[in-house]
Amino acid sequence: MIDWIQIFSNAAQELISPTTAAYALAALGLAIHFGYTGLLNFGQAGFMALGAYGFAISTLTFGFPVWASVLVGIGASVVFALILGIPTLRLRADYLAIVTIAAAEILRLIFTTNTFDDVTGSASGLQGYKGGIAALNPIPPGTYGFGPFTYNAYDWWIRILGWTVVILAALFTWSIMRSPWGRVIKGIREDEDAVRALGKNVYSYKMQSLILGGVFGTLAGMIFILPRAVVPANYQTSLTFFIYAILLLGGAATILGPIVGSMIFWVLLSFFSGFMARAVEAGWFPFMTQVQAGQLRFILVGIAIMLLVVFRPQGIFGNKKELSFVR
Amino acid sequence: MSDNGTPTTPVKTTGLHVGEPAPGVKKVDPIIVADGVKRTFGGLTAVDVAHVEIPRGAITALIGPNGAGKTTFFNLLTGFDKPDEGKWEFDGRSLAHVPAYRVARMGLIRTFQLTKALGLLTVLDNMKLGAKQQTGENLFRSVLPFLWRKQEEEIEEKAKEILTRFKLDAKQEDYAASLSGGQRKLLEMARALMSDPTLVMLDEPMAGVNPALTQSLLDHILDLKSQGMTVLFVEHDMHMVRHIADWVIVMAEGKIVAEGDPHEVMSDPAVIDAYLGAHHDADLGDSDDEHVHAMKELIDDEQ
Ligand SMILES: Nc1ncnc2c1ncn2[C@@H]1O[C@H](COP(=O)(O)OP(=O)(O)O)[C@@H](O)[C@H]1O
Numbered sequence A: 001m002i003d004w005i006q007i008f009s010n011a012a013q014e015l016i017s018p019t020t021a022a023y024a025l026a027a028l029g030l031a032i033h034f035g036y037t038g039l040l041n042f043g044q045a046g047f048m049a050l051g052a053y054g055f056a057i058s059t060l061t062f063g064f065p066v067w068a069s070v071l072v073g074i075g076a077s078v079v080f081a082l083i084l085g086i087p088t089l090r091l092r093a094d095y096l097a098i099v100t101i102a103a104a105e106i107l108r109l110i111f112t113t114n115t116f117d118d119v120t121g122s123a124s125g126l127q128g129y130k131g132g133i134a135a136l137n138p139i140p141p142g143t144y145g146f147g148p149f150t151y152n153a154y155d156w157w158i159r160i161l162g163w164t165v166v167i168l169a170a171l172f173t174w175s176i177m178r179s180p181w182g183r184v185i186k187g188i189r190e191d192e193d194a195v196r197a198l199g200k201n202v203y204s205y206k207m208q209s210l211i212l213g214g215v216f217g218t219l220a221g222m223i224f225i226l227p228r229a230v231v232p233a234n235y236q237t238s239l240t241f242f243i244y245a246i247l248l249l250g251g252a253a254t255i256l257g258p259i260v261g262s263m264i265f266w267v268l269l270s271f272f273s274g275f276m277a278r279a280v281e282a283g284w285f286p287f288m289t290q291v292q293a294g295q296l297r298f299i300l301v302g303i304a305i306m307l308l309v310v311f312r313p314q315g316i317f318g319n320k321k322e323l324s325f326v327r
Numbered sequence B: 001m002s003d004n005g006t007p008t009t010p011v012k013t014t015g016l017h018v019g020e021p022a023p024g025v026k027k028v029d030p031i032i033v034a035d036g037v038k039r040t041f042g043g044l045t046a047v048d049v050a051h052v053e054i055p056r057g058a059i060t061a062l063i064g065p066n067g068a069g070k071t072t073f074f075n076l077l078t079g080f081d082k083p084d085e086g087k088w089e090f091d092g093r094s095l096a097h098v099p100a101y102r103v104a105r106m107g108l109i110r111t112f113q114l115t116k117a118l119g120l121l122t123v124l125d126n127m128k129l130g131a132k133q134q135t136g137e138n139l140f141r142s143v144l145p146f147l148w149r150k151q152e153e154e155i156e157e158k159a160k161e162i163l164t165r166f167k168l169d170a171k172q173e174d175y176a177a178s179l180s181g182g183q184r185k186l187l188e189m190a191r192a193l194m195s196d197p198t199l200v201m202l203d204e205p206m207a208g209v210n211p212a213l214t215q216s217l218l219d220h221i222l223d224l225k226s227q228g229m230t231v232l233f234v235e236h237d238m239h240m241v242r243h244i245a246d247w248v249i250v251m252a253e254g255k256i257v258a259e260g261d262p263h264e265v266m267s268d269p270a271v272i273d274a275y276l277g278a279h280h281d282a283d284l285g286d287s288d289d290e291h292v293h294a295m296k297e298l299i300d301d302e303q
């Protein structure tokens, strides 16, 4: 029979998992880009890859301490944002979309190719970079928690670390978006020529937004690799689309939307995959193999998101009033 | 001020030019001087202005048939478009290669033919965005509200004052998208005033505005002059032009074809030619569009 307790407990774990935190932070970066500024960045996976590889390579190849490795990742994403933004932010919005989607793929292929195997580990990726983070862990060794939320010291540490970064980033975003800076940013989303006519350097604001949201993506990429290894196949374009799904689920121009959206996304995904795997095992779907069941969860999540978007198009936290004016 | 809605007879500014009125005539005190400004789109010459001066402290109307190049000329003057050649200056400073946002900071603020209210910002936020030199618009200072809170309060006070003058104060918390077409034109003009401009350029401020609002719009334009600002505006309605303009510049097929006092310029054969010529050729389709658009905004206003 199906072990429902196990399915629900696995799903519940996703609520606070570091992966959920990473997706929430990456989605918050996209909220800055798309929800607040109106920039179409389809390369958030590239920013995440830069965080992951920037951190791992700095640690493994150059033996940098944690703080320096983090700074390298951030620096790389600032440079990446400048390279993407300088030629495209003066042009129409769609140019940025095309360039970001291509640039993120180029990054992934560079990390995958055998040419730089010594540094990137090519297709098999990198591991063994977690020592520095583990050494900073103030929690004494042991097992803590209750029910499904029972973890060892390292697992608690990376959860605390990940969610602390998410909360700080959310507070920061909240405070800048209610400031005059945020007003200019939202004005640009509505009509950048109007904002230009009022004496604001639109190009510079768009660049600041691109860099800031990209740095959030990079930090998300670092959180993402704490519970796993760095594998280039994780940074495909589909990653960016999942993050967009989370953003639209929660509400594009909101602070809590990306965070709660990420929780719902991962809980649903875990629930569906757990359920499908066990249902196939129990012979509920005789026409289906385990592998097919694994694919089906994405279809089910897609349907769930479609329903949400149809019945609540502004997202969970979005303002219904705003949507009634969308052209 | 004449915001009580009763029509007033505006005081016309005279003695603006030196010598006989003719295209490119010298002005006593020009605020804008343009020389050889040319803009082509493929084979089409949209603007080809040999020389023009805009008088300071007066209301100048830029008229001409559809497609004459008025909007393109506005775009060139304000840095929203780049000319093929030519130079032009504002207040004695060259504006060639100056980006649009810097032009605005120098005190030359424009509005758009197709209104650009920022729909998903409140009316009040639209206004506040217009204020210049805001400390909180810097990303690093924006996270420290104590650095900008006081300035923000001052800006808000000023915004509310102007909104009251434009009778939009009751709408200040509403999204700009909820305003009618005419109210959006008013908001765009009110927002332009937040930066204390020296020159205000209005592209068809009356187009599609409910007749009930036109008088108030006219009064606001006259107000700008009485507050010491220079106004350059594009308009089709000859009655309005005659009513408020101190000086009229006529464009046709990209060129300045006539200039002068609003009453005299209408009898200039070049002007009659320009308009009749335009009505004889293909431009009728354009103006039909405009009527449809005007009707739409009218219906909008009625709701
Ligand atoms: N971006 C553009 N691309 C091509 N042609 C344009 C563009 N902008 C304006 N034009 C053309 O330039 C001419 C002048 O247009 P415009 O300045 O809008 O006239 P007006 O404002 O006097 O009605 C028109 O023939 C128009 O079709």
Ligand SMILES: [Mg+2]
Residues within 6 Å of the ligand: B070, B071, B072, B113
């Ligand atoms: Mg025009």
